[in-house]
Amino acid sequence: MSHPSSPAAHRILCVVGARPNFMKMAPIIAAFDALAPQLSAVLLHTGQHYDVAMNHQYFSALGMRAPDINLEVGSGSHAQQTAEVMRRFEPAMDEVKPSAVLVVGDVNSTLACALVACKRGIPVVHVEAGLRSYDRTMPEEINRVLTDQLSDLLFTTESSAREQLLREGIEGDRIHFVGNVMIDTLLSNLDRAVPASTVAALAGRPHFTDNEQGYALLTLHRPANVDDPAILRSLLETARLIGNRTPLLFPLHPRTRAMIERAGLQSLIDHPGILALPPMGYLEMLGLMRGARVVLTDSGGVQEETTALSVPCITLRENTERPITVEQGSNTIAGVEPSAIMAAYNKVLAGGGKTGRVPLFWDGQAAGRIAHILLRWLQERAGDQP
Numbered sequence: 001m002s003h004p005s006s007p008a009a010h011r012i013l014c015v016v017g018a019r020p021n022f023m024k025m026a027p028i029i030a031a032f033d034a035l036a037p038q039l040s041a042v043l044l045h046t047g048q049h050y051d052v053a054m055n056h057q058y059f060s061a062l063g064m065r066a067p068d069i070n071l072e073v074g075s076g077s078h079a080q081q082t083a084e085v086m087r088r089f090e091p092a093m094d095e096v097k098p099s100a101v102l103v104v105g106d107v108n109s110t111l112a113c114a115l116v117a118c119k120r121g122i123p124v125v126h127v128e129a130g131l132r133s134y135d136r137t138m139p140e141e142i143n144r145v146l147t148d149q150l151s152d153l154l155f156t157t158e159s160s161a162r163e164q165l166l167r168e169g170i171e172g173d174r175i176h177f178v179g180n181v182m183i184d185t186l187l188s189n190l191d192r193a194v195p196a197s198t199v200a201a202l203a204g205r206p207h208f209t210d211n212e213q214g215y216a217l218l219t220l221h222r223p224a225n226v227d228d229p230a231i232l233r234s235l236l237e238t239a240r241l242i243g244n245r246t247p248l249l250f251p252l253h254p255r256t257r258a259m260i261e262r263a264g265l266q267s268l269i270d271h272p273g274i275l276a277l278p279p280m281g282y283l284e285m286l287g288l289m290r291g292a293r294v295v296l297t298d299s300g301g302v303q304e305e306t307t308a309l310s311v312p313c314i315t316l317r318e319n320t321e322r323p324i325t326v327e328q329g330s331n332t333i334a335g336v337e338p339s340a341i342m343a344a345y346n347k348v349l350a351g352g353g354k355t356g357r358v359p360l361f362w363d364g365q366a367a368g369r370i371a372h373i374l375l376r377w378l379q380e381r382a383g384d385q386p
């Protein structure tokens with residue numbers, strides 16, 4: 001409650017929807033709590049991701065409180081999912097009456113909630129603004145471009161983002177380079193990471209990762225890679241080649257598992273060198289990445305996490321919206337051609353893998369910067385006494 005002689009409390013409605021949002025939001029909530037009572041967070045989950053494996057184990061591992069509000073929208077086409085989030089978010093937001101709505105990343109929930117808030121005149125804060133793959137076939141790229149246009153305050157993770165936002169007509173004083181909140185979470189949980197040997201033992205293959213070359217880790221979930229059976233088949237055949245040389249751990253996103261079954265490709269991953277796993281919890285995934293000789297992925301977040309861990313990463317896409325992971329970090333863009341993937345992989349095994357350096361402000365302090373800048377901005381806007 002605000003008091004006439006104290007600065008007003010600002011309630012921030014913080015939105016998560018899908019798995020990659022959770023590790024970004026956890027340090028933000030903690031940083032807002034640290035500025036209580038001037039800032040307070042209301043945590044809203046749209047329910048875009050709903051499987052226990054994609055949700056609850058993340059919240060508990062990250063020490064994040066359960067959402068105050070869950071819209072339980074579930075899956076659907078992009079239009080259905082986005083529309084359903086918007087339809088359910090509007091009355092929830094009206095009830096909370098926030099000073100601002102804070103969204104992270106680039107999932108459908110990010111755009112849907114930003115659009116509702118903007119049209120109601122509630123300031124929108126976007127964390128991880130300005131990243132661009134320049135590939136409009138990626139649903140996330142549309143979500144990024146539009147969310148940034150709707151946002152009042154834009155927090156960036158790398159310097160390329162500011163230049164991009166300026167090119168798109170966003171005023172410079174709304175853009176703040178604060179670093180990477182996902183790396184805040186990574187650094188604060190590193191000592192709790194679960195080693196790959198434990199994960200393999202729990203999966204009934206205790207000696208799976210015992211190999212003098214180390215092990216490789218694969219994640220796949222982008223529609224461009226898993227929805228087309230021919231591309232998926234080719235990637236899984238490449239995974240077998242890798243599994244012949246180094247043990248390959250392969251946590252399966254629900255979308256990927258469903259597509260493998262639908263395309264009748266299960267036999268490709270039934271291979272002694274491949275250990276297919278359910279979606280990993282945060283601490284398990286962190287341990288798998290940290291211990292890997294090489295990570296192969298189409299995830300944006302994993303490209304950043306491997307850069308922070310100095311573990312060579314081979315990206316199974318033609319582009320990245322996170323160029324700093326290539327310019328400074330440990331990332332190599334290989335695309336999906338088997339020969340290109342194998343060339344990058346062989347280079348790592350021959351000792352030529354990139355380890356890179358950790359980018360500026362990926363230092364564990366990003367969420368604290370966001371909280372201070374946001375509070376000052378809200379106070380100036382409201383004419384509060386500082």
Ligand code: UD1
Binds near residue numbers: 019106
């Ligand atoms: C979403 C994000 C993507 C992010 C990814 C991380 C968008 C456009 N995409 O993709 O940017 O990298 O999350 O996981 O927002 N499913 C389940 N259980 C769940 C969630 C999904 O079984 O809890 C299955 C359903 O079959 C669903 C499919 O996965 O149709 C896709 O889910 P969806 O939320 O549409 O997108 P993701 O592929 O998870």
